[in-house]
Amino acid sequence: MRFTDRISRKLKLGALLGAVSLLTSGLTHAAEEIEVGVLFSQTGGLSIVEKSLASATLMAIDEINAKGGVNGMMIKPLVEDGASDPKTFNEKVSKLVIRDRVATVFGGYTSASRKAMLPVVEKRKSLLFYPTFYEGFECSKNVVYTGAAPNQQLNNYIPWLIKNLGKKKFFIVGSNYLYPKEMAKVAKTLIEENGAEWVGDEYLALGHSEWSSMVKKIRDSGADIVLSNVVGGSIISFYREYANQGISQKDIPIASTVTSEIEVAAMGGKFAAGSYTSFPYFQAVDTEANKAFIDRYRAYTKDETAVTHHAMESAYSGVYLWAKAVAKAEGIKPNQIMEATKGVSFDAPSGAMTVSADNLHTSMTPRIVQWNEDARGTIVDEFDAPINPLPYAAYGETAGNLFCSESGVDSSKL
């Protein structure tokens, strides 16, 4: 549609004028529409999770449009498919940023896809809203991070596991790439600070599903708790092998930073029962706002059993944070929106979320869940208030000593 519109316009005005009209079309359009990119994997291995992120993003856009849009502008999503492949993410984000010149791109799930989009977004001074919890160590002025930073998943988690469960020996296990390795770094500092020790730190290739040797190692290690940063399809075979080797979640629970409602539903509650996960949002959050959110999402996706989870709630809330920023921004250029994003707040289903002016990450409320036989979680610990994001927690960043500020990252502190 869009393409043919453009062609017909070009034909009417002739080649010379056409070029001019293309240049100005952004301005004339701006009065009634604001274009944004929605870039998640619609196909491939990661599509199961990323489709839910795309749905949540589009649902938020629909909701805002239904209430009249932002400053009278309708939000027009341009949906692209990242195809579970970082290279495709790079190509598609280039298309959205360079050709379509969208105001903002909402997208990305894996760190690999974010890293693939980052150079394009930074070089073209565009803006990316990234909704996934991630490993930190980034201070981009072109990305707003609406998922949890490492400290928002671990700073509450590790001390709670040590104090409330009396665990002393951690076995850290993860998929072999960036996120799990950085999470392990943060975790080790926290484990030692809280007077416990770690007895293992092992990795398995991404997507690997043969766990016999690793689970045997965990059994032999003398660990009394496992901290799991395992991602993707590997999670299910991990929990299953755990049960198959006769390890009880009562004796040596798995405490995960990744296992969400989606994976637990897929593996069957029996295998997850007794294990823990830490996120700022769970479907189990017991507020009216969240119940209404779940109902709306189920109605939107026409799936009565659809589960909601942290990254997807962040994708949804990210659009609202963005809309609030656009409403008060001086214009709809990406850098104007970015400036306006600083300090913006939204009452998300998970509670209040505020974008930090320093690092463009988002403050949120940490929670810990214990999974039940019926694949639902019970929230066993919850902070009273949101905590500030610390993307450099692995390198000693604290609330009083920020590494990433409005002027960029202070490399002397690293």
Added chain:
Amino acid sequence: MLDTILIGLSLGSILLLVALGLSIIYGSMGVINMAHGELVMIGAYSTVLAQIHLGLSLFAAIPLAFVVCFALGLLIEKLVVRRLYGRLFDTLLATWGVAILLQQAIRLEFGLSFFGIHIEGLGPGLQSVKVPELLSEPIIIGEFLIQPYRTFIIVVSVLLAIITWLLMYKTRMGQQIRAIMRNKDMAAACGINVRKVNALTFAYGAGLAGIAGVMMSGFKTVMPDMGSSMVIDGFLVVVVGGVGSLVGTIVASGLLGQVNGIFAALSNDIIARAIVFGVVIAVIIWRPQGLLNYKGR
């Protein structure tokens, strides 16, 4: 130490399960069936669907998946493979295409999802299979831990290997397959219906993939792209074992399984995997025909 050997045995039996069908097809027809992993996936989904819609247990799904994949194998052979005999690279590409088609068929629920129809058990999501109680509770004897499910896989893959051996060496059909393996034209000259035998061989290999799928569904994640990594492992076994050699396939699965298990215990799984590939490369360099191979005329 015995634990490690048992793990290696289990890894080997899984390799054998996947490689058996692949080896027969490659050996007898010279077709590299890139869709083999997807046939395993279809086997796994047969189990999921049989459990949800027919209430069948994992055991009952074994013959069902065999029949489903056998039929699918016949169809693929008739529509695609038959037209491409003797063109190795073309079959490679064509079966790869079939693999993508099968994956998407499951992901899009045979296209029904376009019309808003949802079949429980299909789609892009992750599926799980209920394992009978009998196979899920580990048995602990002193220091030892016996996993019934893994033991079951070992038993099934040994049984399948024996059945395949009997088929190949004790039946008239097997004799014909072996004749075709040695020299296709000569076999045809002797009155063997090469087309028919090849079609049945392909279907049998596909059926074996279906059974492998049932076994995998019990402890791996069932999802549309579960098969793509398995076909690689299968090929490693076929290449190491020697094309067309049943014994070679068995020996190679055992060897690679043990190498993987032992090095995973000594260092970690990532290094073990690299060493497995190292062994495969070494075998290809020193014995390009594979460990055991009688073909060569």
